Amino acid sequence: xxxxxxxxxxxxxxxxxxxxxxxxxxxxxxxxxxxxxxxxxxxxxxxxxxxxxxxxxxxxxxxxxxxxxxxxxxxxxxxxxxxxxxxxxxxxxxxxxxxxxxxxxxxxxxxxxxxxxxxxxxxxxxxxxxxxxxxxxxxxxxxxxxxxxxxxxxxxxxxxxxxxxxxxxxxxxxxxxxxxxxxxxxxxxxxxxxxxxxxxxxxxxxxxxxxxxxxxxxxxxxxxxxxxxxxxxxxxxxxxxxxxxxxxxxxxxxxxxxxxxxxxxxxxxxxxxxxxxxxxxxxxxxxxxxxxxxxxx
Amino acid sequence: xxxxxxxxxxxxxxxxxxxxxxxxxxxxxxxxxxxxxxxxxxxxxxxxxxxxxxxxxxxxxxxxxxxxxxxxxxxxxxxxxxxxxxxxxxxxxxxxxxxxxxxxxxxxxxxxxxxxxxxxxxxxxxxxxxxxxxxxxxxxxxxxxxxxxxxxxxxxxxxxxxxxxxxxxxxxxxxxxxxxxxxxxxxxxxxxxxxxxxxxxxxxxxxxxxxxxxxxxxxxxxxxxxxxxxxxxxxxxxxxxxxxxxxxxxxxxxxxxxxxxxxxxxxxxxxxxxxxxxxxxxxxxxxxxxxxxxxxxxxxxxxxxxxxxxxxxxxxxxxxxxxxxxxxxxxxxxxxxxxxxxxxxxxxxxx
Numbered sequence: 001x002x003x004x005x006x007x008x009x010x011x012x013x014x015x016x017x018x019x020x021x022x023x024x025x026x027x028x029x030x031x032x033x034x035x036x037x038x039x040x041x042x043x044x045x046x047x048x049x050x051x052x053x054x055x056x057x058x059x060x061x062x063x064x065x066x067x068x069x070x071x072x073x074x075x076x077x078x079x080x081x082x083x084x085x086x087x088x089x090x091x092x093x094x095x096x097x098x099x100x101x102x103x104x105x106x107x108x109x110x111x112x113x114x115x116x117x118x119x120x121x122x123x124x125x126x127x128x129x130x131x132x133x134x135x136x137x138x139x140x141x142x143x144x145x146x147x148x149x150x151x152x153x154x155x156x157x158x159x160x161x162x163x164x165x166x167x168x169x170x171x172x173x174x175x176x177x178x179x180x181x182x183x184x185x186x187x188x189x190x191x192x193x194x195x196x197x198x199x200x201x202x203x204x205x206x207x208x209x210x211x212x213x214x215x216x217x218x219x220x221x222x223x224x225x226x227x228x229x230x231x232x233x234x235x236x237x238x239x240x241x242x243x244x245x246x247x248x249x250x251x252x253x254x255x256x257x258x259x260x261x262x263x264x265x266x267x268x269x270x271x272x273x274x275x276x277x278x279x280x281x282x283x284x285x286x287x288x289x290x291x292x293x294x295x296x297x
Numbered sequence: 298x299x300x301x302x303x304x305x306x307x308x309x310x311x312x313x314x315x316x317x318x319x320x321x322x323x324x325x326x327x328x329x330x331x332x333x334x335x336x337x338x339x340x341x342x343x344x345x346x347x348x349x350x351x352x353x354x355x356x357x358x359x360x361x362x363x364x365x366x367x368x369x370x371x372x373x374x375x376x377x378x379x380x381x382x383x384x385x386x387x388x389x390x391x392x393x394x395x396x397x398x399x400x401x402x403x404x405x406x407x408x409x410x411x412x413x414x415x416x417x418x419x420x421x422x423x424x425x426x427x428x429x430x431x432x433x434x435x436x437x438x439x440x441x442x443x444x445x446x447x448x449x450x451x452x453x454x455x456x457x458x459x460x461x462x463x464x465x466x467x468x469x470x471x472x473x474x475x476x477x478x479x480x481x482x483x484x485x486x487x488x489x490x491x492x493x494x495x496x497x498x499x500x501x502x503x504x505x506x507x508x509x510x511x512x513x514x515x516x517x518x519x520x521x522x523x524x525x526x527x528x529x530x531x532x533x534x535x536x537x538x539x540x541x542x543x544x545x546x547x548x549x550x551x552x553x554x555x556x557x558x559x560x561x562x563x564x565x566x567x568x569x570x571x572x573x574x575x576x577x578x579x580x581x582x583x584x585x586x587x588x589x590x591x592x593x594x595x596x597x598x599x600x601x602x603x604x605x606x607x608x609x610x611x612x613x614x615x616x617x618x619x620x621x622x623x624x625x626x627x628x629x630x631x632x633x634x635x636x637x638x639x640x641x642x643x644x645x646x647x648x
Contacts, residue, residue, distance in 0.1 A: 107562065111605055111609065112610075115603045226438065230434075266446070279432055279435050283420040
């Protein structure tokens, strides 16, 4: 325990800015999860591994001499097809089954992805250098890597684009209709199978964008996918399905929580704190909901 | 007890007792098998019977592992200095100290996880379905991450459990000791689970699985039974963890103790492979899985996790009812299910 952060206002500004910028990134992943949860009723444990895979695509470009920032365009395109293939291969068989089956099946996918990434990209912690430099604020007491600012703006831009796409396009309307009532949508001529595949593809593409941004702002490692899954799951249960502003706000809240936990508890407990927060949120939610239940004790 | 059962059980016990002498090179594998069966059987008790699919029983397994080792060391030597010295053996257990330590350690490792399960049960078991699954997954991983940051139990560098006393010269002794300990735990667990299968408790757990709200409406205090069911699981998971800690000889927070990626998944997979909600399913599933794992792991070295992941996906998608479920579908009369022709016909007519 270290409460130094509360004595140094500059540290607090630093942590808050870091947290908010990071949180926007988390919100992007969470939006993908909310999308597929709402539409297909699937909880995808492999979400974080899709993110990491997207990051490795950008990292590969970096190794090939292309600036990794181009990953935010290339990675989602490739990841869309990964997601689409994954849907055709596995997910379409678990869509109508109970949620535990989908959790276990995607858990299996997550293990396969982790191990394949370990084979292909090695078990080292890697980062793609964007060489964007840093911005100094408040007499050089707060340092902000430009790559983080870049990632926040890209995330916001993609989120806005996606919202518009979901509102205006034909596919977006079909997706929303399927989310409301899959059976009715089917009767009215929506090819739900196609919609599901597209939804999973869009989710994977969002993961790809987030991964490409993570590759330049944070670090990549084949086995760090699960914390991203848990973060996005947490954001979705706090914000609810299909409520984008709430997703963004709770994403930022989570980012803030993490940065402060990092300072107060120490870096070694950071991931532990995230998972404990998940447990606390679920338990809090359980007690809140149980108050609404009407039965005799 | 019917005569057929008597022959079956006595045959199995004799086989279990003779196994370390018959396959003396495979004692470690046999110990693993016993532990896996215990884990699968107790997971099934709340995953299969109660319908609360937990990914977090690894929490109790790891807790039991750390507790056994800590008690075994802490009873005789300062724990902090032991972990500080790491592999350097500054303290040596005498034979008597070793066995006293591990005995008390296993006892503690069984009781404390059960109490922990009881304590967190009210909060956690109120969650339903997938929220419960994800929450327990989070608990298991959080425990691993937190244990990896606590200095007194070795933090990131791991905890070396006391080595088997050097005064015992018989090289077979260590393997036999751990095998028979695990076998005793297995027999105890089996007797207990079998007793539960014949009792009202199982019916209540089934009622909770099938429709919790209706069970509550029928006047069953579901929460009480859910907590007891989880505590039973935790009790045996802790024991299994304690034995494994002693057998492996080294505890790492995320790779050995709170090993959600291996043990935590294995126990779910084994129970599903054999068939959830049956007495023999998890046992058969665990045995099959162990043979598969040991037989194939060495041939596909490096690819074992890929194989594991594919196995999970295939089992979950194509055999969600498991082996016993498949047999049951095929030979319903063997399972004591009588299809009443008249009843079936009237059902058809109703439709």
